[in-house]
Amino acid sequence: MKATLIFDSINDLLFSKWDDMFIKRMKCFNEQVNEDLNDSHNISQLLSPIITSQRVMAAQFGNTYSSMQCKDKTTIVFDEWLDHVFIIISEDKVEDAHRELLDCKTFVQHICGQNINLLHSPIYKDWLSVLLESRGKGDSIPGASGVIGESGVTVTALNALKSAVKEIKCSPYQHYHLMLYVGDKLLALYSSKGSEDLTPPDLILLSIQCVAAQEYWKNVEEKNDDVQKTRLPWLSQENSAIVNVCAGTAASPCAPYSMHLAEVAPRITFVILLDMELREVGIAVHMSNQILSNLRRLLLQRNLEMVPNTLDTLEVSLKKTTDALRKNKANTNLCARLTSRMLELRKSCTTTTPLTPETTATAMHTALEAAIEQLKPDIPSIKILLPLKEIRGIIAPYMEFLQVKAMRYFSHGSGSEDSGSLTLHKYVEEFPGLIHFIYVDRTTGRFLAPDMADCVDMLSPDTVKRLVSCTFSLVHEGYGAATWRRGALHVCAVTWWERRGAGAAAARAPHPAAVRALPPPGDILGAFYRQVVELAFPNESQDVSMKELICVHVGLVPAPTAVQQARRLAHSIHELLDDQRAAADLL
Known part of the structure; x- marks a missing residue:
């Protein structure tokens, strides 16, 4: 039995993924047995007391709890991010369920960035769902990515990526990473000059993206052997999307990149990761959003002693945000709006004004949402057929060997x-x-x-x-x-x-x-x-x-x-x- 649920700030179910065993278990708590429990509204009603209890204990008393264990061996694990509650209900051990919940939150940050409301879209719901399914399908152990290190094939693969660079036109963006994955194991990585290094979590996230794509392509090819190129339904027509890689001191996914996937051969995937030149904006907005969320909780708890220091920290972070926006030639009205909302927020928290601190904090959150929209740029179009053909030709002598490597556990x-x-x-x-x-x-x-x-x-x-x-x-x-x-x-x-x-x-x-x-x-x-x-x-x-x-x-x-x-x-x-x-x- 397993269910992964995300509730928004008003306890509406934003995302859900469950199995039949979970529905059978929930029917035990429903007085109207014949009612269809597959409806998100009914599940929200049944779990509403637990969600409310968790929010009240965390927000008003500061007495958070991260898990509950029931007599029937059911485990409920909680986490919270940006006023959204993440829950996993399963029969796993608490640590395993908590680890999976942390990964779920990382997936949301990876595909949505700071705009968690993107999960209202069916496409993003499907995308998160396939990532959760693919999390345990690879050969790598939790928290470590796979790398294939045979000198002959890795040198050849790296040369193939260098050769493919000549065929890739991604102007005006100058920083990018090219990768080849065999299963979920990294075969080769080529980065352009001046590019920010990818972190170990980035490589793990990309390996899971590749596993999800490989599983889908495999299922489609089993139904239709003539398929040459298949679009992934959770990505664009060119199998591309905006994703976020880890950046900043918090090492959380917040720097927007354009990801492009292509199948070289079964279980061998070519990945292009294009820097959208919004790293500084992403880091600053991420920090501002986190600090504002903490401030709103302090106001709810009436913890007025901590408010002045939090306001100072928020002001410094917003200054970095506006500077980064100006550097990227963003709308000057947006920068002025953020500065104005900060002045209103500080004034309402330190003096008597018609506007309450809660109201001005909400206005600041709305202004930050406009800044978050800047982190979702248009996906650049990249002609990938020629570089893909180049790569296939260069690594052709090793193709059979690599396909065997892709199918063997710890191969x-x-x-x-x-x-x-x-x-x-x-x-x-x-x-x-x-x-x-x-x-x-x-x-x-x-x-x-x-x-x-x-x-x-x-x-x-x-x-x-x-x-x-x-x-x-x-x-x-x-x-x-x-x-x-x-x-x-x-x-x-x-x-x-x-x-x-x-x-x-x-x-x-x-x-x-x-x-x-x-x-x-x-x-x-x-x-x-x-x-x-x-x-x-x-x-x-x-x-x-x-x-x-x-x-x-x-x-x-x-x-x-x-x-x-x-x-x-x-x-x-x-x-x-x-x-x-x-x-x-x-x-």
Whole structure:
């Protein structure tokens, strides 16, 4: 059973995605059993007391709660953003449901930016729905993106992207990124000179976009083998849309880019990401919107002591917003309107005026909505057929190999054609009893793992995902290392920090209670790991990376031996990744 729901500021259901089991469960609470519960209005009425309770406790008392657990094992998880309440109702563990809810909120920011009202459109509802469905269909583990690192094919793919640049006309925009994804694993990335680097969450979001497109194209081709080019129904006619990538100190999706998708071959996707030159505006508007939302909550709580400082912060942020708008040659009347609304808001909060602070705050919100409209520019048209043909021709010798890679979980390939790839056979003699391992760099959002084909008889992909979920729970409890048994398997999980480019500084171990108060680990934005590093290395977290290693042994291996092997394996992987000559797969 699962339902994902988004309620607006007046408790109307803005977005909903549920299964039949959820409807059956909701019928237990409905007096009129024969009534059709698939109507959003009926669901809103049944859940209205819970939503109202959550809002009242959060807004008027500041006593927020993030989840509820029922006796029938139903879990309800809450989150709030810009006066909208996000809810997931399921039978999953609280941490897993909370992680999925955080990803849902990230998806909304990714496709809608600050204008969450775009979800009123059926197209955006379908888009969010397919992203939620595709979230767990890839091969990557939560919070880490896939990368294929064989030297031969990656160099060829990069050359193909460089060659395709000559055929792409995107004037007047000069900054862009070209990518090739195999399944959800990044094969190659080419960025134009002066472009802002994409963050690990951006690559994860784009990989999920590619998985959604690949699944749709696969389903269409099964019905019609003659289809050459299929339009994705949630994108434009050219399979393009405006999306938002992460930017600013908050690292939230707020910088508008134009995304263009095209199918190179089954499960191989070409992505163009075009910078719309609105990054500074997006960051400033995002901060202003967040601060204004906090101010409106303070006014609702009558917490007048915090209002002056919040007003000062909002004024500084609005100054950055108007400066960024002027720099982008936006409407000067809009800048004057924002400045005027700020003066009215400050005056109503500090002196006696006919206008109440709530009224002027609402007027400011309306003015900011006009600024948010500037972050939804027209999608530039890009002729993609010629560069697509160029890419297909250059990577043709590797096409069969890449399609195999796209279909295999944790795929690294094996055999004479891929002798440089990482396989478990390289470690069997040195680490007796080891059947699988996962090495994750949480700072860069990449992970390394051997081919699952080597241990398919002993370990299924679903089992691996459950082990990763268990590791998340242990890390969230504040443990740096743990061992446990699961049936015939013995699992060892270790987490540590690394620092390069400077002398090693002793970490200040975070208090377990402080770690438990953080968001659950493994979400797309990686907020947990970023905040843990900041707690352990206050004011010195720039050069610190956080690593994880999960080792799976057969149950006959003693626990001390498994721990010792995990330590040795960590050193071996570190040497492998540092050796530039080693052609290892970075997933």
